[in-house]
Amino acid sequence: MKYIQTDKAPSAIGPYSQAISVNTMVYTSGQIALKPDGSDELLSKDVSTQAHQVLENLEAVLKASGSGMDLVIKTTIFLADMDDFAVVNEIYEKAFGSHKPARSTVAVKTLPKNALVEIDAVALLH
Numbered sequence: 220m221k222y223i224q225t226d227k228a229p230s231a232i233g234p235y236s237q238a239i240s241v242n243t244m245v246y247t248s249g250q251i252a253l254k255p256d257g258s259d260e261l262l263s264k265d266v267s268t269q270a271h272q273v274l275e276n277l278e279a280v281l282k283a284s285g286s287g288m289d290l291v292i293k294t295t296i297f298l299a300d301m302d303d304f305a306v307v308n309e310i311y312e313k314a315f316g317s318h319k320p321a322r323s324t325v326a327v328k329t330l331p332k333n334a335l336v337e338i339d340a341v342a343l344l345h
Contacts, residue, residue, distance in 0.1 A: 225283035228276040229253035232331060237280045245284040245342050249297065250276040251334035259332075266303040266335040270310040273338050278314070281342055290343040291320040297337040301326040307336055 223238035223245065224230075231237060231248065238247040252262040252269035255276070262272045281287055296307060304324060320340070330337050 223247075223280060223284045225279055226255060227279035227283065228255050230257065232259075238284050240284050240286075240344060243344050245281065245286045245344055247277060247280050247284075247340045247342075249295075249331075249337040249339040250274075250280065251331055251337045252276075253332070255279065261332050261334055264335075266300075267306050267310065269335050270307045273336055274310065274314040277338055277340055281340065284342075285344045286342040287345070288315055289318050290345070291315070291318070291340045292343060293321040293341045294323075295339050296322065296324040297327045297330060298324065299327060299330055299333075299335045303335060311338075 221240045222236045223240060225237065228237055228250065235248050238245050250273045252272040254262055262268055278288055298304060298307065
């Protein structure tokens, strides 16, 4: 088991790792719209801006682990408001291009830091 840590994505805000790789797989922790600069504030209150940052953070963690968006097998999207599904879905589709990992989308009561969207992933390693 290998702990993944990169300064290209926000540090964990609790007792967990950005990701863990095991054998040929990597499991990321959920990413929210924090900038990797160490600030503790959400990037924006806008779901579109948050979704873009979340996917940038996710990509950075995957890259640091030796994986990439094209190797993602499964994602889970957590939304504070299911009315944001269409907006997040469009941004997600652009981030993954023609690659279509398995996915679950769940509405939740609240997310850390009152984020609007959080995404985690399971991926293959190169």
